[in-house]
Amino acid sequence: MSRKNHTIIARLKKKGFSADMSRHSKLTFQHNGCDTQIRTWVSHGKKEIGDRLLSLMAEQLQLSKQQFIEAIDCSVDGEALILIYHEKNLL
Numbered sequence: 449m450s451r452k453n454h455t456i457i458a459r460l461k462k463k464g465f466s467a468d469m470s471r472h473s474k475l476t477f478q479h480n481g482c483d484t485q486i487r488t489w490v491s492h493g494k495k496e497i498g499d500r501l502l503s504l505m506a507e508q509l510q511l512s513k514q515q516f517i518e519a520i521d522c523s524v525d526g527e528a529l530i531l532i533y534h535e536k537n538l539l
Contacts, residue, residue, distance in 0.1 A: 449517070450496040456505075456520050457490055463519060463526040477509070479530065479539050486510060486538060510538060 457473055465475040466483070469492075477486035488508040490497070497505070506516035515532060518524040524532075533539045 449502065450498045451502065451520055453490050453492070453495060453497055456497060459520045459522060463524075463529050477529075477533070479533075484533075484539065486533065510536060 453473075457467055457475065460475050461467055464479065465477050468474040468476070472492060473490040475488050475490065477484045486509055488505045490505075502516065503513050506513045509516060511519070511532065515524060519529060530539065
């Protein structure tokens with residue numbers, strides 16, 4: 449169930465994340481034009497992100513692994529992601 453790192457970055461950016469490229473790509477969720485505390489990192493070096501790292505990234509983003517996979521596979525859009533974060537009182 450691995451995913452390509454550049455695919456993860458591109459799809460999360462479409463859902464409201466901003467990318468800060470440094471040693472690793474830091475993805476921060478933005479809401480109403482402001483950065484939130486919801487963030488994760490993606491390695492530049494690994495081209496494929498494996499199952500274990502996908503689980504860790506989902507945890508960092510305070511999503512279930514299934515929600516995270518749906519977000520990067522485009523079955524959850526940016527509005528649905530905002531609703532999930534509102535339900536968790538993160539926004």
